[in-house]
Structures are given as structure tokens and as C-alpha cells.
Amino acid sequence: MLAGIRNLPPVPFIMVEISKLLDNPRTGAADLGKIISKDQAMVAKILSVANSPLYGLPRRVSTIEFAIVILGFDQIKNIVIAFSMMEAFRTKEDRRWNRRSYWVHSLMVASAAKRIADDLGIRKSGEAFTAGLLHDLGISVIQKYFNDDFQKINNLVEQQQMRFINAEEKILGISHQEIGKYLIEKWNLPSALGEAILYHHQPSLAEEEKKLAAVVHLADYMTQRFQIGGFNWDESIDLDLGVIEILQLGDESYLESLIESYHELFKVNLESLNL
Template sequence: MTPEALVNQTDTLLSFPDVALRLNRLIDEPATRPSDLAEVIICDPGLSARLLRLVNSALYARPQPVATVSQAIGLIGYRALRELVIATCTVDMFKGLSRQQVDMERFWLHGIACAIAVRHLAGHCGPHDGERLFLAGLLHSLGKLIFFTQCADAYAEVLRLVEQDGLAVDKAEQRVFGFDYADLGAELLKHWDFPESIWSPVAHHLDPAKAAEHRIEAEILHAAARIAQIVQVAVLADSVVPTEDNCEALCKLAERLGMEPDALIDLPGAINLQILEVFEILVPGSTLVY
């Protein structure tokens, strides 16, 4: 089995809704106007409401409230609009999974924490595209969902290797399948026609040194995923103060990124409220973080 074969096998399960596909096509057409995009979005009231809530959230920190979809498009631009719509549709795509397969609320809490962390880190590490990396952060673990839903029996062996032999999850996946969730997630993003600047960091975020292209973006995503782990545990424990071990790990990551250690150590607390706000918008009705 290969990542490509597994993604092709799940093609009908992992198909974007029509609204996302229509927006994608329109955004790629040079003659498209904001009003054209607004017409598509307002046909989906749920998507319209969540888009406006996201644009008015702390993620964008707008000085004045944004009241209409057209206004939102004008303020954030076409590419950011595409990424927000993809984020919303991707969350919806997997919301039917049972808790026995995977705890989706915890999964998306981690993804949203990674997305917001990577957006902040991109600003600290030079002129990198924080909006595009936001999407890479949100979707960096999608390969796990394919494993959980399509390979449940074989994945039980991965869990056994993790619990009984102490292997890291990705090492256990490599042993059982010959590839890991990062490889699988990157293949899915390729299948969805995402640019290399998104799928390549996802493919290499577990080991950025192996990235032939987009190495610094993979390093940023690697650090953001670690911060997301810290934030996820902290939110569930109602505390955002990193432990001593986490501070040591963050100092090492800061050195790799050329950042001041305090900037990375303080980041989990600085972005905590943004994470909770975006989580409540993208995963409405959750009781996980109250």
C-alpha cells in the first residue's frame, strides 16, 4: 500500500462540497469580482455566518465590525477567503466520525492551535506567508483521520507498538504501513490540488531536515505542532503555563528558528484566547473547552 493508493481509495469519502469547489474555480478566474464570490457564499447561510464570525474574531482583530460577506471578502482578500472556506468545509467533512474512531473535538483543538501558532511564528521568522501556513497548520494531521477511518484494524497494531513498545506514533506507522500520517496527509493535500508550499511543509514537519524545498516552513510547522500539543494539554487542564520540560523543548525550537526563547515560551499563553474563539466558531456546540 502507498499513500497515493490509500487516498485514491477514500476519494468519495473525502470530496469537497460544491460550494468550496465553486469558490475555488471563481477565485482562479481573473475576472471574478467580490460580489461573484459573495453570491456563492450567501447561498450557504451556515458558511456565511461562520465566515463573518471568523473575520470578526481575534484572529483578524478588525477595529470595526464586518457586517457583510462582500465586506469580509474585500478586507481579507481572495486567498484568505479560500483558506477560511476550506478550513470550514474540512471540519464539516469529518464531523460525522464516531468518538470510537477518533475524538474530533480534541483533533480540531490541536489543529486550530497549530494553525494559529504557525501564523504567529511566520511573522517572527521573516517574510513567510502566515495565511497559507495557517492552512498547513490546521490540516497537518489529516493523514491520521484517513488511517483511523480506513485502516482501523491495522492501526490497532500501531497503537499497540506505541503503548507497549514505546514507539513514537509516526515510527509505529512507518513500521506497520511503510509511511506515516504526515506522508498520507501531504498526499491528500496534493490530491486536492493544494500548492507545494502547503503540502511540502506538512509532508516534512516531523523531520524538517529532510525537506528539499520549503525547509523553513517545515521548521515553523514543526515548532507550531509542538506548541499545539502544549496548548491542548494546557486547555484541558485549565492552565497555559508551560512545564519545565516544555520550556526546555521550546528553547531548543527557538534556537532552530533563530528566535528569542521567551518569545516561544510566552506564545502558548498569548494565543490561548484566539484558539478558543476560533475553535468555538469552527466546531460549534463543543463542550470540550468550557
């Protein structure tokens, strides 16, 4: 079904150019900044994220060159990949699709996943941001390329009080997580991202990237728990308690205190996002 979509967007030019630059050991911050600066919307997004409280940088970042120095090449690459994919699969708003709500949710989960990964000492915090931003990309694909099915899914949810994830599988035979993983493979991005996206509702089922899936799951759950940056397709999301063992959090009591410790930060972060 997905392979039959003839007009799936190609890999964006900026991603190709950045990959080429990073393959060259002589590339400096100015070289990378020059490429990214060709897309001022991308520059604005990177600076907005870098300066958000959840991202956790100790000082304000005002230029893309400084952002590259502070964040490092790998972090910048992860951010550009994530934003490029989000933009490539951008959809039109309609009665049942609040594009702004989807963007805010994706940004909140991305920033929170990175912060949680950093706080817990998980090395792949940059990939946590990317996976967080792209975790629901499959939903926008359903809305854009399978809109009739998108409407049927919404009808099922409204008429039978069915969860979105169950309605997706009933109508399409696959979930938005599986679609997201397919897109990661289609664009030849790291398999770790695909697995984290595939299991972001149930990280306990992940085989290789349990930690990455777990931090995205926690961030996703927090948006619903706090009702800050939430998205309607995630309503009634269940917390996978397997994150306790995966992230070595001790017990449910400690997990609860950890979750609550982010509540105020979520509030401040939502106010700071410049969309």
C-alpha cells in the same frame, strides 16, 4: 495502499466554484460572498477564525463580505480549501478518536502558524494557516479508511509506550505526514502545502518550504508545550532546533522567549473558538 481507496472524496464543489471565480479578474467581494454563503457552516467557521485572537485582525468581522474585504481573496481561498478538506475527510468519533479534540488542535495550530508567520514577516501566512489546519489530516484518514490499523497503532502505543509516529510506520510503513502530502497531490493543491505537511515534525529536512514547515512545527509544538489545544498523537513531540536558523531567530534563548510570548494568547484563543 492509498491509491486503492475507491471512495476518497472528490474535490468539494465550493472549492471548484471559488477557483473559477478567482480566475476572473472582474470577480468582486459580493460575488465570492454569494458562493460561500451557500454553505452557512463554512461562513460560521470563517467568521469564527477571523475573530479569534491568534488570527490577529484589528476589528471584529461580522459578515462574510467584510471578511473577504479585510482578509483578501487569497486568504479566503486558503481558509475555504483547508476547511473543505477537513470536512471531506471528517470521521466518526469512537473510544480512541476524540473528534472535537482533533478539530480544536487543528484550528489552534492553523491560527498560531498564521500568527507566527505574520509576526516574523513571512509572506505566505495564508498558506501557513492552511498547512496548519491540514497538518494532521493523515491521522483522520488512518482512522477512517484503515481503522483496523488505527486500532493496532493505538495498541502498540499503549502496550509498548511507543510514540504514535513510530507506531504508524511500524504498522503501515508510512506516516500520517506522508498520507497528508499524498492527499494534497491528489487534489492538485500547491506543492508547498504538501511539503510543509510532510515535514511538520522535522522542518530541518524540508528542501524548499522550510519556513512554512517551521512555523507549523512551532505552532504544533506550542500546543503540547502549553497543554492548550494539544492532541494525543503529538505527545512527546520534539522541538526541532533547526527552526532557529530557518526562521533566523538568533539562538535558543530568543527562541524560548518567543515561544513563551504566545502562551497567554493561546489561552485567550482557545476560549474564543466557537465550535
